[in-house]
Amino acid sequence: MNRTDRLYALAVELSASAPRCVPARALAARLGVSVRTVERDVARLRRLGLPVEPRRGEGYRLAEEAGAGGVLPPVVLTAEEAAAVAAALRDVEEDGLAAPARSALRKIAAALSVPEREPAGPPPVARTVERALARGRALRIGYADRTGAVTSRDVEPRILLAGRGSVRYLVAWCRLRDDVRVFRLDRIASAVELDDATAGGAAAQASGR
Structure with missing residues:
Protein backbone atom coordinates (compact mmCIF):
# COMPACT_ATOMS: atom_id res chain seq x y z
CA MET A 1 0.00 0.00 0.00
CA ASN A 2 1.51 3.34 -1.03
CA ARG A 3 1.50 6.47 1.10
CA THR A 4 -1.53 8.08 -0.49
CA ASP A 5 -3.68 4.98 -0.03
CA ARG A 6 -2.44 4.70 3.57
CA LEU A 7 -3.47 8.27 4.36
CA TYR A 8 -6.97 7.65 3.01
CA ALA A 9 -7.23 4.34 4.89
CA LEU A 10 -5.89 5.86 8.10
CA ALA A 11 -8.46 8.66 7.98
CA VAL A 12 -11.23 6.09 7.53
CA GLU A 13 -9.95 3.90 10.39
CA LEU A 14 -9.78 6.83 12.81
CA SER A 15 -13.20 8.14 11.80
CA ALA A 16 -14.83 4.72 12.07
CA SER A 17 -13.40 4.26 15.59
CA ALA A 18 -14.21 7.75 16.89
CA PRO A 19 -14.48 8.79 19.64
CA ARG A 20 -12.44 5.80 20.85
CA CYS A 21 -8.65 5.73 20.67
CA VAL A 22 -6.95 3.23 18.38
CA PRO A 23 -3.51 1.92 19.42
CA ALA A 24 -0.72 2.57 16.94
CA ARG A 25 0.04 -1.16 16.84
CA ALA A 26 -3.56 -1.93 15.88
CA LEU A 27 -3.46 0.65 13.08
CA ALA A 28 -0.13 -0.74 11.89
CA ALA A 29 -1.56 -4.27 11.77
CA ARG A 30 -4.65 -3.16 9.82
CA LEU A 31 -2.59 -1.21 7.30
CA GLY A 32 0.23 -3.74 7.05
CA VAL A 33 2.97 -1.27 7.99
CA SER A 34 5.25 -0.53 10.93
CA VAL A 35 4.28 1.52 13.97
CA ARG A 36 6.84 4.12 12.91
CA THR A 37 5.09 4.47 9.54
CA VAL A 38 1.76 4.99 11.30
CA GLU A 39 3.33 7.69 13.46
CA ARG A 40 4.68 9.47 10.37
CA ASP A 41 1.34 9.21 8.57
CA VAL A 42 -0.58 10.54 11.58
CA ALA A 43 1.85 13.46 11.81
CA ARG A 44 1.24 14.20 8.13
CA LEU A 45 -2.56 14.13 8.55
CA ARG A 46 -2.22 16.54 11.46
CA ARG A 47 -0.07 18.90 9.37
CA LEU A 48 -2.73 18.76 6.66
CA GLY A 49 -5.33 19.92 9.18
CA LEU A 50 -7.12 16.74 10.27
CA PRO A 51 -7.66 17.01 14.06
CA VAL A 52 -6.03 13.76 15.20
CA GLU A 53 -5.25 13.62 18.92
CA PRO A 54 -2.36 11.49 20.23
CA ARG A 55 -3.10 9.97 23.64
CA ARG A 56 -0.13 8.67 25.59
CA GLY A 57 -0.48 4.96 26.22
CA GLU A 58 -3.78 4.80 24.30
CA GLY A 59 -3.08 5.64 20.67
CA TYR A 60 -4.84 8.10 18.38
CA ARG A 61 -8.35 9.40 17.93
CA LEU A 62 -10.17 12.11 16.03
CA ALA A 63 -10.72 15.22 18.11
CA GLU A 64 -14.25 15.87 19.35
CA GLU A 65 -14.75 18.66 16.79
CA ALA A 66 -14.48 16.10 14.00
CA GLY A 67 -17.31 14.11 15.54
CA ALA A 68 -17.96 10.40 15.55
CA GLY A 69 -20.10 8.01 13.67
CA GLY A 70 -17.74 6.73 11.01
CA VAL A 71 -17.57 7.47 7.32
CA LEU A 72 -20.53 6.86 5.08
CA PRO A 73 -20.17 7.30 1.34
CA PRO A 74 -22.77 9.69 -0.08
CA VAL A 75 -25.81 7.94 -1.52
CA VAL A 76 -27.78 9.73 -4.21
CA ARG A 117 -38.94 27.45 -5.56
CA GLU A 118 -35.30 26.46 -5.79
CA PRO A 119 -32.90 29.13 -4.48
CA ALA A 120 -31.06 31.11 -7.13
CA GLY A 121 -27.40 30.45 -7.85
CA PRO A 122 -25.29 27.28 -7.57
CA PRO A 123 -26.20 24.49 -5.13
CA PRO A 124 -24.66 24.62 -1.64
CA VAL A 125 -21.03 23.56 -1.36
CA ALA A 126 -21.74 20.48 0.76
CA ARG A 127 -24.31 19.18 -1.72
CA THR A 128 -21.91 19.70 -4.63
CA VAL A 129 -19.11 17.87 -2.80
CA GLU A 130 -21.36 14.95 -1.89
CA ARG A 131 -22.64 14.68 -5.45
CA ALA A 132 -19.11 14.70 -6.88
CA LEU A 133 -18.10 11.95 -4.44
CA ALA A 134 -21.08 9.84 -5.42
CA ARG A 135 -20.38 10.29 -9.14
CA GLY A 136 -16.61 9.91 -8.92
CA ARG A 137 -16.06 13.38 -10.40
CA ALA A 138 -13.36 15.97 -9.77
CA LEU A 139 -14.14 19.38 -8.29
CA ARG A 140 -12.92 22.93 -8.80
CA ILE A 141 -13.06 24.64 -5.43
CA GLY A 142 -12.29 28.08 -4.12
CA TYR A 143 -10.54 27.44 -0.80
CA ALA A 144 -9.88 30.07 1.86
CA ASP A 145 -6.80 29.83 4.07
CA ARG A 146 -6.62 31.06 7.66
CA THR A 147 -6.15 34.65 6.48
CA GLY A 148 -9.19 34.49 4.20
CA ALA A 149 -7.19 34.43 0.94
CA VAL A 150 -8.97 32.21 -1.60
CA THR A 151 -7.15 30.00 -4.12
CA SER A 152 -8.66 27.95 -6.93
CA ARG A 153 -7.86 24.24 -6.83
CA ASP A 154 -8.91 21.19 -8.81
CA VAL A 155 -9.31 18.27 -6.42
CA GLU A 156 -10.34 14.62 -6.57
CA PRO A 157 -12.61 13.89 -3.57
CA ARG A 158 -11.87 10.69 -1.68
CA ILE A 159 -13.41 10.81 1.80
CA LEU A 160 -15.89 13.11 3.51
CA LEU A 161 -15.64 12.96 7.29
CA ALA A 162 -19.08 13.81 8.61
CA GLY A 163 -19.33 14.17 12.37
CA ARG A 164 -21.87 15.32 14.90
CA GLY A 165 -20.54 18.85 14.95
CA SER A 166 -20.71 21.50 12.29
CA VAL A 167 -17.13 20.99 11.08
CA ARG A 168 -16.67 18.53 8.21
CA TYR A 169 -13.47 17.57 6.44
CA LEU A 170 -12.89 16.57 2.83
CA VAL A 171 -9.84 14.38 2.21
CA ALA A 172 -8.91 14.75 -1.45
CA TRP A 173 -6.13 14.55 -4.00
CA CYS A 174 -5.12 18.13 -4.80
CA ARG A 175 -3.98 18.54 -8.40
CA LEU A 176 -2.41 21.91 -7.60
CA ARG A 177 -0.14 20.44 -4.91
CA ASP A 178 0.04 16.99 -6.52
CA ASP A 179 -0.57 15.40 -3.14
CA VAL A 180 -3.21 14.53 -0.54
CA ARG A 181 -4.82 17.49 1.20
CA VAL A 182 -7.48 17.93 3.88
CA PHE A 183 -10.05 20.69 3.34
CA ARG A 184 -12.49 22.08 5.89
CA LEU A 185 -15.88 22.34 4.25
CA ASP A 186 -16.60 25.64 5.96
CA ARG A 187 -13.57 27.13 4.19
CA ILE A 188 -14.66 26.04 0.72
CA ALA A 189 -16.10 29.25 -0.69
CA SER A 190 -17.26 27.68 -3.95
CA ALA A 191 -17.40 24.24 -5.55
CA VAL A 192 -18.10 23.27 -9.15
CA GLU A 193 -18.29 19.67 -10.34
CA LEU A 194 -16.02 19.02 -13.33
CA ASP A 195 -16.77 16.76 -16.28
CA ASP A 196 -13.66 14.64 -15.83
CA ALA A 197 -13.75 11.63 -13.53
CA THR A 198 -11.32 11.27 -10.67
CA ALA A 199 -8.13 9.74 -11.99
CA GLY A 200 -6.96 8.17 -8.75
CA GLY A 201 -4.10 10.43 -7.80
CA ALA A 202 -2.68 7.57 -5.78
CA ALA A 203 -1.03 6.33 -8.95
CA ALA A 204 1.30 9.28 -8.80
CA GLN A 205 2.46 8.04 -5.42
CA ALA A 206 2.96 4.40 -6.39
CA SER A 207 6.57 4.65 -5.34
CA GLY A 208 5.45 5.48 -1.79
CA ARG A 209 7.10 8.90 -1.71
Missing part, protein backbone atom coordinates in the same frame (compact mmCIF):
# COMPACT_ATOMS: atom_id res chain seq x y z
CA LEU A 77 -31.42 8.60 -4.39
CA THR A 78 -34.18 9.66 -6.70
CA ALA A 79 -37.43 10.78 -5.08
CA GLU A 80 -38.98 7.43 -6.02
CA GLU A 81 -36.10 5.47 -4.46
CA ALA A 82 -36.25 7.54 -1.28
CA ALA A 83 -40.00 6.92 -1.05
CA ALA A 84 -39.42 3.16 -1.42
CA VAL A 85 -36.83 3.19 1.37
CA ALA A 86 -39.19 5.20 3.57
CA ALA A 87 -41.98 2.67 2.98
CA ALA A 88 -39.68 -0.18 4.01
CA LEU A 89 -38.54 1.66 7.14
CA ARG A 90 -42.13 2.09 8.30
CA ASP A 91 -42.41 -1.69 8.64
CA VAL A 92 -39.28 -2.14 10.77
CA GLU A 93 -40.30 -3.41 14.21
CA GLU A 94 -37.31 -5.58 15.16
CA ASP A 95 -35.90 -4.88 18.63
CA GLY A 96 -32.96 -2.52 18.49
CA LEU A 97 -33.77 -1.30 14.99
CA ALA A 98 -37.11 0.44 15.44
CA ALA A 99 -35.64 3.66 16.88
CA PRO A 100 -32.90 3.99 14.21
CA ALA A 101 -35.52 3.27 11.55
CA ARG A 102 -37.75 6.07 12.85
CA SER A 103 -34.77 8.43 12.92
CA ALA A 104 -33.83 7.54 9.34
CA LEU A 105 -37.45 7.97 8.27
CA ARG A 106 -37.53 11.50 9.72
CA LYS A 107 -34.34 12.39 7.83
CA ILE A 108 -35.70 11.07 4.54
CA ALA A 109 -38.96 12.95 5.07
CA ALA A 110 -37.00 16.16 5.69
CA ALA A 111 -34.88 15.61 2.59
CA LEU A 112 -37.98 15.12 0.47
CA SER A 113 -39.48 18.38 1.72
CA VAL A 114 -38.20 20.46 -1.20
CA PRO A 115 -39.26 24.13 -1.29
CA GLU A 116 -41.56 25.13 -4.11
Whole structure:
Protein backbone atom coordinates (compact mmCIF):
# COMPACT_ATOMS: atom_id res chain seq x y z
CA MET A 1 0.00 0.00 0.00
CA ASN A 2 1.51 3.34 -1.03
CA ARG A 3 1.50 6.47 1.10
CA THR A 4 -1.53 8.08 -0.49
CA ASP A 5 -3.68 4.98 -0.03
CA ARG A 6 -2.44 4.70 3.57
CA LEU A 7 -3.47 8.27 4.36
CA TYR A 8 -6.97 7.65 3.01
CA ALA A 9 -7.23 4.34 4.89
CA LEU A 10 -5.89 5.86 8.10
CA ALA A 11 -8.46 8.66 7.98
CA VAL A 12 -11.23 6.09 7.53
CA GLU A 13 -9.95 3.90 10.39
CA LEU A 14 -9.78 6.83 12.81
CA SER A 15 -13.20 8.14 11.80
CA ALA A 16 -14.83 4.72 12.07
CA SER A 17 -13.40 4.26 15.59
CA ALA A 18 -14.21 7.75 16.89
CA PRO A 19 -14.48 8.79 19.64
CA ARG A 20 -12.44 5.80 20.85
CA CYS A 21 -8.65 5.73 20.67
CA VAL A 22 -6.95 3.23 18.38
CA PRO A 23 -3.51 1.92 19.42
CA ALA A 24 -0.72 2.57 16.94
CA ARG A 25 0.04 -1.16 16.84
CA ALA A 26 -3.56 -1.93 15.88
CA LEU A 27 -3.46 0.65 13.08
CA ALA A 28 -0.13 -0.74 11.89
CA ALA A 29 -1.56 -4.27 11.77
CA ARG A 30 -4.65 -3.16 9.82
CA LEU A 31 -2.59 -1.21 7.30
CA GLY A 32 0.23 -3.74 7.05
CA VAL A 33 2.97 -1.27 7.99
CA SER A 34 5.25 -0.53 10.93
CA VAL A 35 4.28 1.52 13.97
CA ARG A 36 6.84 4.12 12.91
CA THR A 37 5.09 4.47 9.54
CA VAL A 38 1.76 4.99 11.30
CA GLU A 39 3.33 7.69 13.46
CA ARG A 40 4.68 9.47 10.37
CA ASP A 41 1.34 9.21 8.57
CA VAL A 42 -0.58 10.54 11.58
CA ALA A 43 1.85 13.46 11.81
CA ARG A 44 1.24 14.20 8.13
CA LEU A 45 -2.56 14.13 8.55
CA ARG A 46 -2.22 16.54 11.46
CA ARG A 47 -0.07 18.90 9.37
CA LEU A 48 -2.73 18.76 6.66
CA GLY A 49 -5.33 19.92 9.18
CA LEU A 50 -7.12 16.74 10.27
CA PRO A 51 -7.66 17.01 14.06
CA VAL A 52 -6.03 13.76 15.20
CA GLU A 53 -5.25 13.62 18.92
CA PRO A 54 -2.36 11.49 20.23
CA ARG A 55 -3.10 9.97 23.64
CA ARG A 56 -0.13 8.67 25.59
CA GLY A 57 -0.48 4.96 26.22
CA GLU A 58 -3.78 4.80 24.30
CA GLY A 59 -3.08 5.64 20.67
CA TYR A 60 -4.84 8.10 18.38
CA ARG A 61 -8.35 9.40 17.93
CA LEU A 62 -10.17 12.11 16.03
CA ALA A 63 -10.72 15.22 18.11
CA GLU A 64 -14.25 15.87 19.35
CA GLU A 65 -14.75 18.66 16.79
CA ALA A 66 -14.48 16.10 14.00
CA GLY A 67 -17.31 14.11 15.54
CA ALA A 68 -17.96 10.40 15.55
CA GLY A 69 -20.10 8.01 13.67
CA GLY A 70 -17.74 6.73 11.01
CA VAL A 71 -17.57 7.47 7.32
CA LEU A 72 -20.53 6.86 5.08
CA PRO A 73 -20.17 7.30 1.34
CA PRO A 74 -22.77 9.69 -0.08
CA VAL A 75 -25.81 7.94 -1.52
CA VAL A 76 -27.78 9.73 -4.21
CA LEU A 77 -31.42 8.60 -4.39
CA THR A 78 -34.18 9.66 -6.70
CA ALA A 79 -37.43 10.78 -5.08
CA GLU A 80 -38.98 7.43 -6.02
CA GLU A 81 -36.10 5.47 -4.46
CA ALA A 82 -36.25 7.54 -1.28
CA ALA A 83 -40.00 6.92 -1.05
CA ALA A 84 -39.42 3.16 -1.42
CA VAL A 85 -36.83 3.19 1.37
CA ALA A 86 -39.19 5.20 3.57
CA ALA A 87 -41.98 2.67 2.98
CA ALA A 88 -39.68 -0.18 4.01
CA LEU A 89 -38.54 1.66 7.14
CA ARG A 90 -42.13 2.09 8.30
CA ASP A 91 -42.41 -1.69 8.64
CA VAL A 92 -39.28 -2.14 10.77
CA GLU A 93 -40.30 -3.41 14.21
CA GLU A 94 -37.31 -5.58 15.16
CA ASP A 95 -35.90 -4.88 18.63
CA GLY A 96 -32.96 -2.52 18.49
CA LEU A 97 -33.77 -1.30 14.99
CA ALA A 98 -37.11 0.44 15.44
CA ALA A 99 -35.64 3.66 16.88
CA PRO A 100 -32.90 3.99 14.21
CA ALA A 101 -35.52 3.27 11.55
CA ARG A 102 -37.75 6.07 12.85
CA SER A 103 -34.77 8.43 12.92
CA ALA A 104 -33.83 7.54 9.34
CA LEU A 105 -37.45 7.97 8.27
CA ARG A 106 -37.53 11.50 9.72
CA LYS A 107 -34.34 12.39 7.83
CA ILE A 108 -35.70 11.07 4.54
CA ALA A 109 -38.96 12.95 5.07
CA ALA A 110 -37.00 16.16 5.69
CA ALA A 111 -34.88 15.61 2.59
CA LEU A 112 -37.98 15.12 0.47
CA SER A 113 -39.48 18.38 1.72
CA VAL A 114 -38.20 20.46 -1.20
CA PRO A 115 -39.26 24.13 -1.29
CA GLU A 116 -41.56 25.13 -4.11
CA ARG A 117 -38.94 27.45 -5.56
CA GLU A 118 -35.30 26.46 -5.79
CA PRO A 119 -32.90 29.13 -4.48
CA ALA A 120 -31.06 31.11 -7.13
CA GLY A 121 -27.40 30.45 -7.85
CA PRO A 122 -25.29 27.28 -7.57
CA PRO A 123 -26.20 24.49 -5.13
CA PRO A 124 -24.66 24.62 -1.64
CA VAL A 125 -21.03 23.56 -1.36
CA ALA A 126 -21.74 20.48 0.76
CA ARG A 127 -24.31 19.18 -1.72
CA THR A 128 -21.91 19.70 -4.63
CA VAL A 129 -19.11 17.87 -2.80
CA GLU A 130 -21.36 14.95 -1.89
CA ARG A 131 -22.64 14.68 -5.45
CA ALA A 132 -19.11 14.70 -6.88
CA LEU A 133 -18.10 11.95 -4.44
CA ALA A 134 -21.08 9.84 -5.42
CA ARG A 135 -20.38 10.29 -9.14
CA GLY A 136 -16.61 9.91 -8.92
CA ARG A 137 -16.06 13.38 -10.40
CA ALA A 138 -13.36 15.97 -9.77
CA LEU A 139 -14.14 19.38 -8.29
CA ARG A 140 -12.92 22.93 -8.80
CA ILE A 141 -13.06 24.64 -5.43
CA GLY A 142 -12.29 28.08 -4.12
CA TYR A 143 -10.54 27.44 -0.80
CA ALA A 144 -9.88 30.07 1.86
CA ASP A 145 -6.80 29.83 4.07
CA ARG A 146 -6.62 31.06 7.66
CA THR A 147 -6.15 34.65 6.48
CA GLY A 148 -9.19 34.49 4.20
CA ALA A 149 -7.19 34.43 0.94
CA VAL A 150 -8.97 32.21 -1.60
CA THR A 151 -7.15 30.00 -4.12
CA SER A 152 -8.66 27.95 -6.93
CA ARG A 153 -7.86 24.24 -6.83
CA ASP A 154 -8.91 21.19 -8.81
CA VAL A 155 -9.31 18.27 -6.42
CA GLU A 156 -10.34 14.62 -6.57
CA PRO A 157 -12.61 13.89 -3.57
CA ARG A 158 -11.87 10.69 -1.68
CA ILE A 159 -13.41 10.81 1.80
CA LEU A 160 -15.89 13.11 3.51
CA LEU A 161 -15.64 12.96 7.29
CA ALA A 162 -19.08 13.81 8.61
CA GLY A 163 -19.33 14.17 12.37
CA ARG A 164 -21.87 15.32 14.90
CA GLY A 165 -20.54 18.85 14.95
CA SER A 166 -20.71 21.50 12.29
CA VAL A 167 -17.13 20.99 11.08
CA ARG A 168 -16.67 18.53 8.21
CA TYR A 169 -13.47 17.57 6.44
CA LEU A 170 -12.89 16.57 2.83
CA VAL A 171 -9.84 14.38 2.21
CA ALA A 172 -8.91 14.75 -1.45
CA TRP A 173 -6.13 14.55 -4.00
CA CYS A 174 -5.12 18.13 -4.80
CA ARG A 175 -3.98 18.54 -8.40
CA LEU A 176 -2.41 21.91 -7.60
CA ARG A 177 -0.14 20.44 -4.91
CA ASP A 178 0.04 16.99 -6.52
CA ASP A 179 -0.57 15.40 -3.14
CA VAL A 180 -3.21 14.53 -0.54
CA ARG A 181 -4.82 17.49 1.20
CA VAL A 182 -7.48 17.93 3.88
CA PHE A 183 -10.05 20.69 3.34
CA ARG A 184 -12.49 22.08 5.89
CA LEU A 185 -15.88 22.34 4.25
CA ASP A 186 -16.60 25.64 5.96
CA ARG A 187 -13.57 27.13 4.19
CA ILE A 188 -14.66 26.04 0.72
CA ALA A 189 -16.10 29.25 -0.69
CA SER A 190 -17.26 27.68 -3.95
CA ALA A 191 -17.40 24.24 -5.55
CA VAL A 192 -18.10 23.27 -9.15
CA GLU A 193 -18.29 19.67 -10.34
CA LEU A 194 -16.02 19.02 -13.33
CA ASP A 195 -16.77 16.76 -16.28
CA ASP A 196 -13.66 14.64 -15.83
CA ALA A 197 -13.75 11.63 -13.53
CA THR A 198 -11.32 11.27 -10.67
CA ALA A 199 -8.13 9.74 -11.99
CA GLY A 200 -6.96 8.17 -8.75
CA GLY A 201 -4.10 10.43 -7.80
CA ALA A 202 -2.68 7.57 -5.78
CA ALA A 203 -1.03 6.33 -8.95
CA ALA A 204 1.30 9.28 -8.80
CA GLN A 205 2.46 8.04 -5.42
CA ALA A 206 2.96 4.40 -6.39
CA SER A 207 6.57 4.65 -5.34
CA GLY A 208 5.45 5.48 -1.79
CA ARG A 209 7.10 8.90 -1.71
